[in-house]
Amino acid sequence: MPVTAGALAEVRTAGQYVPMEDFATAEAGTGHIVLMGDSIFDNGAYVGGGPAVIAQLRHALPGWKCTLLAVDGDVVAGVSRQLVSLPSDATHLVVSAGGNDALAYAPLLQERSSSVGEALAMLGTAQERFVADYRAILDRVVSAGRPLAVCTIYDTPPAEPGQRVIKAALCLFNDAITRAAFSCGAALIDLRLICSEDADYANPIEPSSQGGQKIARAISSFTQINPLPHAAQSIVITR
Numbered sequence: 001m002p003v004t005a006g007a008l009a010e011v012r013t014a015g016q017y018v019p020m021e022d023f024a025t026a027e028a029g030t031g032h033i034v035l036m037g038d039s040i041f042d043n044g045a046y047v048g049g050g051p052a053v054i055a056q057l058r059h060a061l062p063g064w065k066c067t068l069l070a071v072d073g074d075v076v077a078g079v080s081r082q083l084v085s086l087p088s089d090a091t092h093l094v095v096s097a098g099g100n101d102a103l104a105y106a107p108l109l110q111e112r113s114s115s116v117g118e119a120l121a122m123l124g125t126a127q128e129r130f131v132a133d134y135r136a137i138l139d140r141v142v143s144a145g146r147p148l149a150v151c152t153i154y155d156t157p158p159a160e161p162g163q164r165v166i167k168a169a170l171c172l173f174n175d176a177i178t179r180a181a182f183s184c185g186a187a188l189i190d191l192r193l194i195c196s197e198d199a200d201y202a203n204p205i206e207p208s209s210q211g212g213q214k215i216a217r218a219i220s221s222f223t224q225i226n227p228l229p230h231a232a233q234s235i236v237i238t239r
Helices: 053-060 076-082 097-103 106-110 116-142 163-182 207-224
Strands: 008-014 017-018 030-036 065-068 092-096 148-151 187-188 232-235
Touching: 030 053, 030 076, 030 207, 053 065, 053 092, 076 116, 092 116, 092 207, 097 106, 097 116, 097 163, 116 148, 116 163, 148 163, 148 207, 163 187, 187 207, 207 232
Parallel strands: 030 065, 030 092, 092 148, 148 187, 187 232
Antiparallel strands: 008 017, 008 232
16 A cells, blocks of 8 residues: 555645645545656666565555656766656656766765865865756756656665765765755655665665665655645655
């Protein structure tokens, strides 16, 4: 059965967080949800024969059509190509992209600098480039005119060597994603909070079947949220 939105999300309205159970959810029905982005969704090659995210989402949303356009290895710019194949009957869009872009900037963590300020300036330049790329693609996705959710970049497994440094560096990219989502009114699925255990990861980058199940559950809650009309709000899904 689909999970209810009540325990899975909260809405920020007029600067206050209110439990989703205080708001009406969408009536039971069907729709067509489309996943775009990278291997967070296209993780079939990494689950050792277990169910991938798309299969788990179909189980969580019986009666819905679920289409996978995400491509393992794609960067943010790849979403533009994926949009070309967007089904005309799509009702909901979810994007999880940016992890591979951030990975491309990983060598910056090995650069020498004369001060913390100089190191932050280098990372800030990378963030500015990422912001430009992400906002350009998100504008294209928003122009499709469907309800939209975007995902943050999750942290590496807690036990992964260097996790503290990676987590700190990813804050720069996740800040860009969060600001972009709130600026355009998209829902935000915070994978940092959803995939918080070592077992949620098949490797330092891709989700396991356990992590995929959590991701599918969060996506399914997005389909059931019925935002208040005429209210400025940002919907944040955290589990």
